[in-house]
Amino acid sequence: MKHLGTALRMTVLTAVLLGLIYPLAMTGIAQVIFPGAANGSLVKVNGRVVGSSLIAQQFTAAKYFQSRPSAAGNGYDGMASSFSNLGPTNAKLIARVKADTAKLLSQNPGLKAGSVPVDMVTTSGSGLDPDITVANARVQAPRVAAARGMGLTSVLALVAKYTTGRQLVFLGESRVNVLRLNLALDAAQGVRGP
Amino acid sequence: MAWGILQIVVFIVLLALIAKPLGAYMAHVYRGERTFLHPVLRPVERLTYRLCGVDETREMGVVAYAVSMLVFNFVVLLFIYAVLRLQGHLPLNPAHVPGMNPADAFNTAVSFATNTNWQVYVPETAVSYLTQMLALARENFVSAALGMAVAVAFFRGLTRKSSRELGNFWVDFTRSFLYILLPISVVFGLVLVSQGVVQNLNAPTKAVTVEGITQTIAQGPFASQEIIKELGTNGGGSYNANSAHPYENPSPFTNLLEMLLILAIPVSLTYTFGRFAGNQRQGWALFAAAMVILLMSVAVMYASEQKGNPNFTKLGVTQAATATQSGGNMEGKESRFGISASILWATVTTDTSCGAVNNAHDSLTPLAGGMAMLNIALGEVVFGGVGVGIMGLLVNAILAVFIAGLMVGRTPEFLGKKIEGREMKLAVLAVLYFCVTALGFAALASVLPAGSNAALNAGPHGLSEILYGTISQTGNNGSAFAGLTASGSFWATIGGLAMMWGRFFFIIPCLALASSLGAKKTVPPSSGTFPTTGVIFVALLVGVILIVGALTYFPSFALGPIVEHYLMYAGKLF
Numbered sequence A: 001m002k003h004l005g006t007a008l009r010m011t012v013l014t015a016v017l018l019g020l021i022y023p024l025a026m027t028g029i030a031q032v033i034f035p036g037a038a039n040g041s042l043v044k045v046n047g048r049v050v051g052s053s054l055i056a057q058q059f060t061a062a063k064y065f066q067s068r069p070s071a072a073g074n075g076y077d078g079m080a081s082s083f084s085n086l087g088p089t090n091a092k093l094i095a096r097v098k099a100d101t102a103k104l105l106s107q108n109p110g111l112k113a114g115s116v117p118v119d120m121v122t123t124s125g126s127g128l129d130p131d132i133t134v135a136n137a138r139v140q141a142p143r144v145a146a147a148r149g150m151g152l153t154s155v156l157a158l159v160a161k162y163t164t165g166r167q168l169v170f171l172g173e174s175r176v177n178v179l180r181l182n183l184a185l186d187a188a189q190g191v192r193g194p
Numbered sequence B: 001m002a003w004g005i006l007q008i009v010v011f012i013v014l015l016a017l018i019a020k021p022l023g024a025y026m027a028h029v030y031r032g033e034r035t036f037l038h039p040v041l042r043p044v045e046r047l048t049y050r051l052c053g054v055d056e057t058r059e060m061g062v063v064a065y066a067v068s069m070l071v072f073n074f075v076v077l078l079f080i081y082a083v084l085r086l087q088g089h090l091p092l093n094p095a096h097v098p099g100m101n102p103a104d105a106f107n108t109a110v111s112f113a114t115n116t117n118w119q120v121y122v123p124e125t126a127v128s129y130l131t132q133m134l135a136l137a138r139e140n141f142v143s144a145a146l147g148m149a150v151a152v153a154f155f156r157g158l159t160r161k162s163s164r165e166l167g168n169f170w171v172d173f174t175r176s177f178l179y180i181l182l183p184i185s186v187v188f189g190l191v192l193v194s195q196g197v198v199q200n201l202n203a204p205t206k207a208v209t210v211e212g213i214t215q216t217i218a219q220g221p222f223a224s225q226e227i228i229k230e231l232g233t234n235g236g237g238s239y240n241a242n243s244a245h246p247y248e249n250p251s252p253f254t255n256l257l258e259m260l261l262i263l264a265i266p267v268s269l270t271y272t273f274g275r276f277a278g279n280q281r282q283g284w285a286l287f288a289a290a291m292v293i294l295l296m297s298v299a300v301m302y303a304s305e306q307k308g309n310p311n312f313t314k315l316g317v318t319q320a321a322t323a324t325q326s327g328g329n330m331e332g333k334e335s336r337f338g339i340s341a342s343i344l345w346a347t348v349t350t351d352t353s354c355g356a357v358n359n360a361h362d363s364l365t366p367l368a369g370g371m372a373m374l375n376i377a378l379g380e381v382v383f384g385g386v387g388v389g390i391m392g393l394l395v396n397a398i399l400a401v402f403i404a405g406l407m408v409g410r411t412p413e414f415l416g417k418k419i420e421g422r423e424m425k426l427a428v429l430a431v432l433y434f435c436v437t438a439l440g441f442a443a444l445a446s447v448l449p450a451g452s453n454a455a456l457n458a459g460p461h462g463l464s465e466i467l468y469g470t471i472s473q474t475g476n477n478g479s480a481f482a483g484l485t486a487s488g489s490f491w492a493t494i495g496g497l498a499m500m501w502g503r504f505f506f507i508i509p510c511l512a513l514a515s516s517l518g519a520k521k522t523v524p525p526s527s528g529t530f531p532t533t534g535v536i537f538v539a540l541l542v543g544v545i546l547i548v549g550a551l552t553y554f555p556s557f558a559l560g561p562i563v564e565h566y567l568m569y570a571g572k573l574f
Helices: A002-033 A091-107 A134-148 A152-161 A178-188 B002-030 B038-052 B062-089 B102-113 B129-159 B169-195 B223-231 B252-277 B280-307 B340-351 B366-377 B388-408 B421-447 B460-474 B489-518 B535-569
Strands: A042-045 A048-052 A175-177 B165-167 B205-208 B214-217
Touching: A002 B038, A002 B062, A002 B129, A002 B169, A002 B223, A042 A178, A048 A178, A048 B205, A048 B214, A134 A152, A134 A175, A134 A178, A152 A178, A175 A178, B002 B169, B002 B252, B002 B280, B002 B340, B038 B169, B062 B102, B062 B129, B062 B165, B062 B169, B062 B489, B102 B129, B102 B489, B129 B165, B129 B169, B129 B223, B129 B252, B129 B388, B129 B489, B165 B169, B165 B489, B169 B223, B169 B252, B223 B252, B252 B280, B252 B340, B252 B388, B280 B340, B280 B366, B280 B388, B280 B535, B340 B366, B366 B421, B366 B460, B366 B535, B388 B421, B388 B489, B388 B535, B421 B460, B421 B489, B421 B535, B460 B489, B460 B535
Parallel strands: none
Antiparallel strands: A042 A048, B205 B214
16 A cells, blocks of 8 residues: 555656656747747748748649658648558559659659659658658759749759758758748749748 | 768767766666766655655565556556546647547557557547646656666666565656656757757647648647657657657757667666676677677668669669669658668667657568567567666576576576576566567457458558557557557457556566576686676577577568568569
């Protein structure tokens, strides 16, 4: 019985210290030191929240670079992050990749069969991957340039500008943030937000 | 690939550098010696004992130690269950999440109380911020501290002479969270925020996207939870996609940091053990054996994932590694991590009992997925979960000296203690419960429609999903081939049982083993003593772990991942 009394008191004590004081104090400190990051790295255009630089959103228009396919909810659902869970020999996975590859080949003059970057046709780990590979951005660039009436070199220059290299030189992979790149394209053509 | 390999090498070097300082610090903490945090934390520690009625000078025998642990576990489990059921009526619930249904709440409470963190619920829409903080993140501290306490009791049993006492559970528990888990969480939790991990109490953000669609983005106080989820090898995500979600793991740097935190305590405990044993080489031998197996897993997974899925290549997709893409099997992986940082995480999370994922294990190529499964199936011995892992390693070390003893016909010894019939029975019990539970439930699930219908994928991959499910829950890992629908009553029930057995049918024989060894006299080493510090011992230990694992699981794995590997290359789809 003595153990039970101690167990009950320890339960309450850890609840207060580790379950309330600790997370609330961390929230308070984070809100003061890193308010932007702590609140979700939201991106505003003309004072309106258009999304988060860390969360993928859907782009369908030809003039925008497109995010990777998404298995989050019905696609890019910020309340339902998810992967596809399809195994490597699943017929649905292979059929999906086949259909997506055919569609991308027809849409993108810069893309050739045999050189479709794998991240273009695979769903990400979260369904909300905000980035695409540099290879993926480069093959989309001719389509985007044509749709905007911009020169390919200036589009590629923006891709290069918005490419994030490996962190601390060696960590992770080089990548391009889709939302930031698309907003930069709009800004370059004088479009003041959506 | 050169950058990918460098990343892995740096990770291993950093781990080796952490082991000594953190391991030595933990040895000080558990012996009640003064550390640099004592001026601040010692008063809090004393206050804790006063409030909870603990006499810190009183040690416990094996029964009192185990009973305190079990009673405490039970009380906390009920507390989590109550919070989950009542969350709809409690504050800090801006998304208006209702209470959880009884079956899922029970499964979740068991899952977090056993350090498994298998998740049947979708966090974004099924739990409130209060539940995340008060029930789940708090339990991450508690279950980790509990595992560490038990490990220290185990060390004491192994290294004391003629003593039946294992220490005081409440003291070991309190010191674990107060001096080790909490300070590390505060410091590195804020580092995570700086990189973009969310820490707020806002309602989900409504954004109108560039193309004019409304996108709702889940928020929450999650850096404080993310940090302890990794540090305590818990693994329960604040988001459904776990550490693949950019709000949990936003950058390659957070990815490295989180992987280091997952292994920090399990790796350092090998050093702490050396301190308790009075011979640092005892600890480094365990470190070396575990590291060998870890690197084997990294090699297999890297090769398999980088090679990719041959079915993609046929469709005109390129998976080659170039300067502009990582290539490889990117289904279920994030582009900031690519292949290297994803497979390293997959190894780290399955070698320990963490189970947090930064990529979709269900979509791994068959050999990589099979390797992830094997890592868990080896029984949390490749550093393993916080606390519990080092016990698994030590139990295997005892098996190894026993086998060595059989070879030369001498009574085996470990740390000067004779290993006799009673110890061997307990050690074998602590090894056998795992495969009996995991394979038993997998067999049951494969033949009953309620079990096999839960698999999302057909063919051998379906069997892999079932096997992974029971192995992960028995091993208190909590990662999944997540296509398996584990929320039905059949899976919720066997899952709950597997998690509880996996936790306590391991810990209790281990404590009994420690108590039995602690009571023995030590015999001085003689010329016939098999040294447990050298290369031969390390090789023998690796051999024992791999041979026992391979013999146990080869038949079932042959029907799952291994056959799927050959069928994938033959172009067969399901």
